[in-house]
Amino acid sequence: MEIINRRQRMASLSKKIRRENKTVGFVPTMGALHEGHLSLIVEARQMCDVVIVSIFVNPAQFNEKEDFNKYPRDLTADAAILANYQVNYIFAPEAQEIYGENFSTYVYVENLTETLEGASRPGHFRGVATVVTILFNTIRPDFAFFGQKDAQQVAVIQRLTTDLGFDTEIVVAPTIREETGLAMSSRNARLSAEERQRAAVIFQSLRQAKIAYRGGERNASRLAEIVRQTIEAEPLARIDYVSAVDAATLAPIERIAENPVLIAVAARFGNVRLIDNIILNKKQ
Numbered sequence: 001m002e003i004i005n006r007r008q009r010m011a012s013l014s015k016k017i018r019r020e021n022k023t024v025g026f027v028p029t030m031g032a033l034h035e036g037h038l039s040l041i042v043e044a045r046q047m048c049d050v051v052i053v054s055i056f057v058n059p060a061q062f063n064e065k066e067d068f069n070k071y072p073r074d075l076t077a078d079a080a081i082l083a084n085y086q087v088n089y090i091f092a093p094e095a096q097e098i099y100g101e102n103f104s105t106y107v108y109v110e111n112l113t114e115t116l117e118g119a120s121r122p123g124h125f126r127g128v129a130t131v132v133t134i135l136f137n138t139i140r141p142d143f144a145f146f147g148q149k150d151a152q153q154v155a156v157i158q159r160l161t162t163d164l165g166f167d168t169e170i171v172v173a174p175t176i177r178e179e180t181g182l183a184m185s186s187r188n189a190r191l192s193a194e195e196r197q198r199a200a201v202i203f204q205s206l207r208q209a210k211i212a213y214r215g216g217e218r219n220a221s222r223l224a225e226i227v228r229q230t231i232e233a234e235p236l237a238r239i240d241y242v243s244a245v246d247a248a249t250l251a252p253i254e255r256i257a258e259n260p261v262l263i264a265v266a267a268r269f270g271n272v273r274l275i276d277n278i279i280l281n282k283k284q
């Protein structure tokens, strides 16, 4: 395993690998690796000849400076974990390697980025779309792996991959959960032990909605209300949003009919903001 810091070197290595007719699997991360990331890496390892993991805490996607400053960073610990997963390369550039002097070109994905996380974190998806475009352009992966926990991010990246014509297949892996059901996230480490325990209410609320759906409830607002009420019963939780939207377009819906529906939640515990979701009416 080699750690690459320079974009140019990453690009030429990746080009060489593709010339050898080997498939490149890419797992973009911001480090602070947990089992959610590792499940993506395991899948990449199974599907691809060469696995590249990027570790880059992307300043452009944080709209709160405090959140950016507090984001956990430990490249040595992350590299030690990745060494056990037969990762071939870690791409860990400095910020100026990605955002050079006078950087002024951003990628903006219309329609999908104003709601949900986009409404609560203005500019967030512009930052994500821009960095993912730069990373895809550098690495040109055959497959790129993302977690379902970040459902809106997945929709945005699928859109930009199609629109910008990247020859990359987006692979979406299921959300990995702690024993309590709390979705794995690098932010969980910032919760107190009590908050971490109580934050499981987010998953419980989504499960309640799923049970109601299975029981025949097709009114999307009522399902969202079940989620809201369950979380509101937890005094440590402060809801940011609960929304029921079309899983592909992210447009709000009233009734569940043909298409898969995403129920998405964001809630704060202390000063840690957590997100989670489920998809109902999935086509098998």
Ligand code: PAF
Pocket: 028, 029, 030, 056, 058, 061, 128, 131, 132, 150, 153
């Ligand atoms: O999901 C993340 O960790 C980040 O948003 C990503 C995709 C690595 C872009 O910085």
